[in-house]
Amino acid sequence: xxxxxxxxxxxxxxxxxxxxxxxxxxxxxxxxxxxxxxxxxxxxxxxxxxxxxxxxxxxxxxxxxxxxxxxxxxxxxxxxxxxxxxxxxxxxxxxxxxxxxxxxxxxxxxxxxxxxxxxxxxxxxxxxxxxxxxxxxxxxxxxxxxxxxxxxxxxxxxxxxxxxxxxxxxxxxxxxxxxxxxxxxxxxxxxxxxxxxxxxxxxxxxxxxxxxxxxxxxxxxxxxxxxxxxxxxxxxxxxxxxxxxxxxxxxxxxxxxxxxxxxxxxxxxxxxxxxxxxxxxxxxxxxxxxxxxxxxxxxxxxxxxxxxxxxxxxxxxxxxxxxxxxxxxxxxxxxxxxxxxxxxxxxxxxxxxxxxxxxxxxxxxxxxxxxxxxxxxxxxxxxxxxxx
Numbered sequence: 001x002x003x004x005x006x007x008x009x010x011x012x013x014x015x016x017x018x019x020x021x022x023x024x025x026x027x028x029x030x031x032x033x034x035x036x037x038x039x040x041x042x043x044x045x046x047x048x049x050x051x052x053x054x055x056x057x058x059x060x061x062x063x064x065x066x067x068x069x070x071x072x073x074x075x076x077x078x079x080x081x082x083x084x085x086x087x088x089x090x091x092x093x094x095x096x097x098x099x100x101x102x103x104x105x106x107x108x109x110x111x112x113x114x115x116x117x118x119x120x121x122x123x124x125x126x127x128x129x130x131x132x133x134x135x136x137x138x139x140x141x142x143x144x145x146x147x148x149x150x151x152x153x154x155x156x157x158x159x160x161x162x163x164x165x166x167x168x169x170x171x172x173x174x175x176x177x178x179x180x181x182x183x184x185x186x187x188x189x190x191x192x193x194x195x196x197x198x199x200x201x202x203x204x205x206x207x208x209x210x211x212x213x214x215x216x217x218x219x220x221x222x223x224x225x226x227x228x229x230x231x232x233x234x235x236x237x238x239x240x241x242x243x244x245x246x247x248x249x250x251x252x253x254x255x256x257x258x259x260x261x262x263x264x265x266x267x268x269x270x271x272x273x274x275x276x277x278x279x280x281x282x283x284x285x286x287x288x289x290x291x292x293x294x295x296x297x298x299x300x301x302x303x304x305x306x307x308x309x310x311x312x313x314x315x316x317x318x319x320x321x322x323x324x325x326x327x328x329x330x331x332x333x334x335x336x337x338x339x340x341x342x343x344x345x346x347x348x349x350x351x352x353x354x355x356x357x358x359x360x361x362x363x364x365x366x367x368x369x370x371x372x373x374x375x376x377x378x379x380x381x382x383x384x385x386x387x388x
Contacts, residue, residue: 001069003186007251011065025245026058047228055233059241063248067206070185071198073218075225077232078239078247082181082201083109085215086148088231089197093175094146096122101139102148103130103160107179110148130160131291136168149178149195151298154334155307155344155364157182157284159291162298166194181205181335186258187301196223202247204335205303208257212246214239257337260369261304267372268365268379272308277383280358282307304367305334310386313355317386318343318363324382328375334366339375341365 001010017024031050033039042051050056060078068076079085090113094100102114104127114125128135130149147169151160162178169176177197178190184205190198200206202214217227232238239247269283281288283306284295295302310318322330328339344362345353354360367375 003070003255006066006069007254010069011062023059023062023245023248025241026053027241028057029053046233047225053241054236054238055228057241057244059248060239060244063239063244063251066248066251067185067202067216068218071180071216071218072185072189072191073198073220075221075223076216076218077224077227078202078244079215079217079232079237080239080243081203081213082107082179082199082215084235084237085199085201085217086110086177086179087113088227088235088237089177089199089217090146090148092227092231094118094123097143098123098145099141099143100125100146100148101136101144102127103150103153103158104128105153105155106148106150107154110150110179114148129158130165131158131294133161133164133168136165140172140174144172144174147174147176149176151178151180151188151190152182152284152295153179154182154305155362156359157282157289157305157307159284159294159298161294162190162195163193166190166196169196170194182303182305183299183301184254184258184303186255187303188299191218193298196220201335202250203333205254205258206247206250206335208250208254208336209246210333210336210338212243212250214243214247257369258301258303261367262301264370264372264375265302265304265306265367268367268375269306271376271379272365275379275383277311277386277388279309279311279361281309303335304339305364306367307362307364309358309361310363312386313361315345315350315353315355315360318345318361321382321386322363324385325378326381327370327378328365328382337369339366339368339370 042049046055063078064076102125126139128139149160166176176195178195179199180190181201197219200216202216272278273281285302322343328341331340342364
């Protein structure tokens with residue numbers, strides 16, 4: 001289905017809401033019934049109709065249809081945030097005694113689940129460099145039931161050979177989940193490559209305005225029903241109607257925003273690469289990126305996120321640079337209209353800062369919707385404050 005049809009028409013059954021261009025926010029918790037038999041049927045299968053907005057809601061359903069179609073999936077569940085989507089997708093598919101293989105240094109709240117929550121239920125996790133299929137094979141045990149991928153991740157943009165991992169997982173009966181937040185379904189299609197569940201943080205590019213949270217999980221109808229009937233309803237982490245409406249609004253402009261961000265990022269990356277105070281840059285579709293060929297094979301584009309390293313070895317110079325920026329804000333997250341930076345050292349105790357560890361000197365930048373020259377000028381004046 002064409003992306004324009006998905007974002008502008010799919011699920012928008014306007015004849016049911018007065019032919020309004022924008023769908024209403026069905027801000028209701030409850031749905032009444034006239035027949036006891038209909039209520040009984042809703043109790044038996046809450047995913048087949050509207051009973052209580054903890055489960056299904058008309059506004060949320062419009063969003064579900066669009067997001068599933070974008071991912072090329074049969075169905076979709078939308079959560080309050082990305083962490084909730086990861087939690088539900090994993091928890092629904094493991095049991096006590098199981099083993100999980102995960103990429104190294106995953107998203108903070110995925111790792112917290114692996115390191116803190118799951119061990120209490122006798123579930124173990126092995127972290128690997130996911131770039132080599134042999135590492136997945138070597139880490140797999142008889143009790144391995146789940147693979148967790150992030151391709152690319154959001155700091156060093158490590159990439160996994162998605163189809164190879166998915167094919168091997170299927171041969172072993174192992175469930176796969178891939179965080180596709182970096183690329184969105186516009187630039188990468190995990191489901192087409194064989195991944196069981198494609199996840200993305202809708203807080204970022206889908207919302208696009210830094211004013212709402214959301215998490216997306218797409219897969220087969222059978223898988224989504226399994227999660228809906230257990231973790232989704234039990235934990236109560238489904239998205240609320242107003243937030244779903246904001247994400248529908250964000251979807252309307254997603255292709256245009258992604259195109260603008262991609263173009264701006266290319267300009268900013270080229271500027272940073274040539275700057276004499278910059279040591280290196282990490283961006284999946286830059287020819288200097290270690291996995292450039294794999295990135296080109298799996299991704300049709302890259303968005304606004306990249307990492308660079310200053311030549312300085314002093315933490316205070318990194319701090320000076322970040323605090324000298326006048327227009328680019330310092331904050332977590334990304335994907336909105338505003339450009340951002342975040343230094344890796346902010347999350348490292350000052351006494352533990354190691355200049356020999358390149359990762360400690362990472363500065364991650366997100367290029368938003370501002371004019372490229374506006375961002376370059378801000379970077380230029382901030383870099384001027386960094387000693388030679």
